[in-house]
Amino acid sequence: MSYRMPAPDRDRIADFDPQVQPVLPSAPLPPLPPECLRLDAIRQAFQHPVDWRVEPLFAQSFVPGGDSYARARQAAVLMPLVQRDTGLHVLFTRRAAHLHHHAGQISFPGGRIETSDRDPVAAALRETHEEIGVEQRFIQVIGTQPTLLTTTHFLMTPVIGELLPGFHLHPDEAEVAEVFEVPLAVLMNPDRHVLHQMATSLGHGRCYFAIRWQSYFIWGATAILVRNLYHFLAAAQGIAGPGRRRPGQSGISPGLERPSVPP
Incomplete structure (x- = not known):
């Protein structure tokens, strides 16, 4: 079974509230052992091929590269990833209210990846510096994940990286609230991953996960x-679940060595 991702921003009704949409049942997933949430375990996972699958409900939104999506x-x-005394944390931004997308x-x-960027990793590092002020020398890249085709027609490559001690935040107020x-x-607890359905005029079958x-x-x-x-x-x-078994797929996004960048 698969679901369509939510429609682009411009197609959403102005008063749509993602927090109050109906909840759908989803297959339960096993918990992760605490030892796999340490930096050394995450680094090791990205250093070796892993036989796994992307999120099955939205598998059609993941693509191995951008050649067919010109x-x-x-x-x-x-x-x-940020190491704190209480364990690893993940840093997020809340986008400014006036931005066109999201x-x-x-x-x-x-x-966006610019023509001056060597690859998606370089773009992610540059954008991070521009948006929140973290210098590239304070980011240690661990690996990448498969590229996601978003509903706003971006081919988005996620880069996993550690923020090294000594980094400072200087958010760009024009982009980051x-x-x-x-x-x-918290994020890796699958019991917190809730599947919602858009019960609006946006259409039947459009769903999204939320945490x-x-x-x-x-x-x-x-x-x-x-x-x-x-x-x-x-x-x-080695934990079995619905998210496993895409033969030949590793933690590294296949299109990284020869990235396709916009003209």
């Missing part, structure tokens, strides 16, 4: 990338 815009985001939503730092962190253990933490509501493409990381780490630990 009109889509290439983009990259950084999923920043205004006010929670996302990872990132944006807030920067905050969520414990990785609620404190006052934050992480949903849409960002939540799918979080759930994908769960599937990857579960497979790296």
Whole structure:
């Protein structure tokens, strides 16, 4: 079974509230052991091929590269891991309310790949510096995940990276309303991944995952990338579940060595 992702921003009704849409049942997933949520375990998982699948409900939205989507815009985001005394955290941004795409939503730092960018990794690092002020020397890249074709027609490559001690945040107020962190253990708890259906005039069958933490509501493409990381780490630990078994797929996005960038 698969579901269509939510429609682009311009097609949504102005008063749509993703937090109050009906909840759909989804297959239960096993918990991850705490030891796989450490930096050393995550690094090791990305250093070896892992036989796994992207989120099955939205598998049609993941593509191995951009060659067959010439009109889509290439983009990259950084999923920043931050080591704290209480464990690993993940850094998010809340987008400024006036932006054209996904205004006010929670996302990872990132944006469009420019012709001057060497590859999606370089784009993610550059955009992170521009959006939240973290210098590239404070980012240690761990790996990448499969590219997601978003409903706003971006081919978005997620880059996993550690923010090294000494980094400082200087958010660009024109793009970022807030920067905050969520414990990785919270995000990797599949019981917190809730599947919603859009019960509006937007149409039957349009669904999205969401993760609620404190006052934050992480949903849409960002939540799918979080759930994908769960599937990857579960497979790296040999934990069976609906997110496993795409033959030949590793943690590294296949299109990275020869990235296609917009003209």
